Amino acid sequence: MGKTSAMTDLSIDVQRLPSCHVVHLEGELDRMTQPPLAETFARLLRSDTPKIVVDVTGLAFCDSGGLWTLIRALRRAEERGGALRLIGVHGALARLLTIAQLVYRNLTQAATWAGPRGRSR
Template structure:
């Protein structure tokens, strides 16, 4: 049994979702529900801190991709900070680094100039 701990902070210009543990097919549903709630905003802007993420499988990656697409469709976005280890390898192998460019900090990720795109 794997565990995923999800903490959500609401800031004036975005939501910050902190993940700790393992994101896989068994832990993905609560994260998908969290994103569904946050994506109801008019212009959903979500920063996901994955510094504490020890593992991510294809199901977890699909949750991030799907939520990113939904956020962009509503004029917002989903950005990752703290990408390392297994998730960094998975993004590289799947050639999805362009979808989730590396942001070094929350302050950098909160620069919502333009939709999608990489760090300023």
């Protein structure tokens, strides 16, 4: 789907795979940079059963506004019978999201769409 960049430092690259969309993030996800990501999620969530894997390997920072954007997209995906999974999570975000059981080890695991068995702990 292409690459988007906000005025500050967040790059969003969406890749369509047969089983899902992969959203690659690079830079900083905060209150200032989250609007383009929220728009990207809104577009991807229009499908009947949206399946989205968010690769945050290149994410250097995520504040509460960015975290809320991810959680809101997760909830909307689940409401539509789909899912949103995160891979490449590291640092403080990894500690928080691992406790919440929202982290998957890699794209292969995340894209199986199985229940919570594949989540890292």
